[in-house]
Amino acid sequence: MPTSLDPLVPVDEFPVAQTCTYINAANVTPMYRPAAAAITDWYRDVAEHGSNHFDEEAEATVFDELHLQAARLFNASPTDIAAGSSTTELLSSLAWAVMPGAETNVVSTDVSFPASVYPWRRVANHTGCEIRLAHARGDTVDPDRVRDLVDDNTAVVALSHVEFRSGQRWDLAAFADIAHQHGALLVVDATQSAGAVPIDAPGMGVDAVAAGAYKWLCGPFGVAVMYLAPHLATRLEPGLVGFRSQKDIWDIRTDPPDYPEDASRFEFSTMAYGLAGGFAKSIGFLVDTDIDRIFAHNQVLADHLIDGLTAMGAEVTSPRNADERSAIVTARFPGRDISDVAQHLKQAGVMVALRGPVIRFSPHLYNRMADVERALEVISGMD
Ligand SMILES: Cc1ncc(COP(=O)(O)O)c(C=O)c1O
Structure with missing residues (x-):
């Protein structure tokens, strides 16, 4: 076990990592500095020049770079990517598009973040579809419990790739197989994994995967991306539809939309467009850094945390x-x-999250071993 480990990237790209001990990527990541700069520049430009610069052509192509970078992230094609304002928004539009009917069921877990459950619950209230949630023991769910709920009436298996409360990571390739054996789709919320865990969406057989920018992807609040397997992108009618739903967004009319023949049919209206360019920058940076390397770096930090916490009598x-x-x-x-522990860490400038009865630590590429050691020292020095 190494006792020292430098950040994987220059920390001046992540200002907060210089001002405190930030071990809280699962809550919000400090934004990658060039991403924040791109966003600020975009808003300044529109504020000062309006559509003189951000013209019709710029608005029509505003997501192109984000499609490109998200495609690299998910090992997909840019045409498989849709941009939206949040994971929940994209997954809700998808849930209405899939619209599992009466006699069918959707399988998830009772400890998943609501983005994997509520969109399907809402549709189920309308169609009579059954929502089946595998029960957790403690904070984690035995994968067999999910497997056992899937049957030939399952329309969708909806999983959060990494669970927000426990960090449990699901084997997406295995669950894609299980879903497909029963004619179901595997729909994934990757908000707690994308940027920190490699995701080869087509290779794993995932049908749809969505992720927001502001956690492990080091981007802003207010933008998210979704990969859609081509077999879905060309046949689903999105739940949310607007002027951007047309193949040519400037062909503005009220008769039924002529949807693009790709995932961009899930882009439906104006949004905080300036965020898209910033998000593309942070994804590009992470992919260039190499998600496999980020995963390995974070595991070394997590291992040290686990060992140190266990040694001081904490229950991991x-x-x-x-x-x-x-x-x-x-x-x-x-x-x-537990709230004393959280408070003590905060007062000492160690930023982590209090989630119910546990403290959640979530190191990322800008962390070094000394950050983990600082957190451990603060806790063991509490008495
Ligand atoms: C697994 C997971 N999905 C999604 C979200 C947030 O989704 P949204 O930005 O749509 O509210 C979170 C936030 O904590 C999360 O942990």
Whole structure:
């Protein structure tokens, strides 16, 4: 186990990593500095020049660079990518598009972030589809419990690739197989994994995967991307439809839209366009850094956290086995008030998250071993 490890990238690209000990990527990441600059520049330009610069052509092609970079992230084609304002928005539009009917079911877990469940619940209220949630034991779910709920009436298996509360990581290739054996789709929320865990969406057989920018992808709030397998992108009618739903967005009319023959049919209206360019920059930076390297870097930090927490008598509640773990490490502190631990860390400038009865640590590429050591020192020095 190395006792020192430098950040994977220059920390001056991540200002907050210089002003405190930031181990909280699962909540919000400090934005990659060039991404923030691109966004600011875009807004200044529109504020000062309006459509003189951001003209019809610029608006029609505003997502091109984001499509390109997100395609690299998911090992897909730019035509497989849709941009939106949030994971929940994209998955909601998808849920209405798939619209699982009465007699069918959607399978997820009872500890997933709502983005994997609520969009389907809302459609189920309308169609009578059954929502089946695998129950967690503690904070994690035995994969067999999900497998056992899938049957020939399953329309969708909806999983959060890495669970927000426990860091449990699902084997997407295995669950794509299970879903497909029953004629179901695998729909994935990758908000807690994209940027930190390699995702080869076509290679894994995933049918749809969406991720927001502001966590591991080091981008802003207010923008997200979704990969859609081509077999869906060309046949689904999106749940949300607007002027951008036309092949030619400037062919503005009210008769039924002529949808693009690709995933961009899920882009439907104006949004905070300036965020798209910033998000493209942060994704490009992470992919250039190499997501496999980021994954390996974060695992070394997580290992050190796990060892240090265990040594001080904390109960690590996130999975430790290689197949299920991620960079999220969660722990209980028997005999201590958990909010005291959280408060103490915060006062010492160590930023982590309090999630129910656990503290959630989530190191990323700008962290070094000394950050982990600082967190451990602060906790063990509490008495
Ligand atoms: C797994 C997961 N999905 C999605 C989100 C957020 O989704 P949205 O930005 O659509 O609210 C979070 C936020 O914590 C999350 O942990």
